[in-house]
Amino acid sequence: MESLFEFLVAAFLVIAGVFGFVGSFGLLKLNDPMSRLHAPTKATTLGVGGVLLASMLHAAAFEKYFSVHELMITLFLFLTAPITANFIAKVHIHRQETRDTMPEAGGDDHWATHDTPEDEERRHPTLTPPTED
């Protein structure tokens, strides 16, 4: 039983290391900025998840306490990774793309990242009091 847990922890650690390495290597290797976004957000998150699983298993099997901190970190990372990826993609759209290079946004509208102040006024009209004349 002991050796089974030992094997599992070691396997999780090796898998996590490989995924973490591949995630960061993809950041160097891939050519297009939006493909580069894939490597860290997916592979590295999975790598950290593997380390956290190994750590939980190690604590439960060898140090005789059950630890839930790792679950909290995993949950937090899995919740925040898509949000940061979305923000980074928006930065890319903002700096590298124009309205013409983007795919259609549907309707006769454009993507909200390219909004000008007039568009924002059109989407969310501010209440202005009626003028005197």
Added chain:
Amino acid sequence: MIESAATFAFACFALAMLMNLWKVVTAPDVADRILALDTMFINAIALMVLYGMALGSEIFFEAAMIIAMLGFVSTVAYARFILRGNIIE
């Protein structure tokens, strides 16, 4: 067996962090730099948890949690600054 696996994982994440650092220095655009910094944060969490495992201490999980939160907030703040020129409007 766990010792050698942990050494392997340490080496992988350390190399990953060096590659991120290289990318931070040579990034062609701000989006890539934000991405590399965010990945560095995630790799730092992994290294922290591994170190906690190696020392058999629970303290490092709190540190990892704090790094996770700071990483998220600073990535979003940086991206928001580029997008809007301002963080809290």
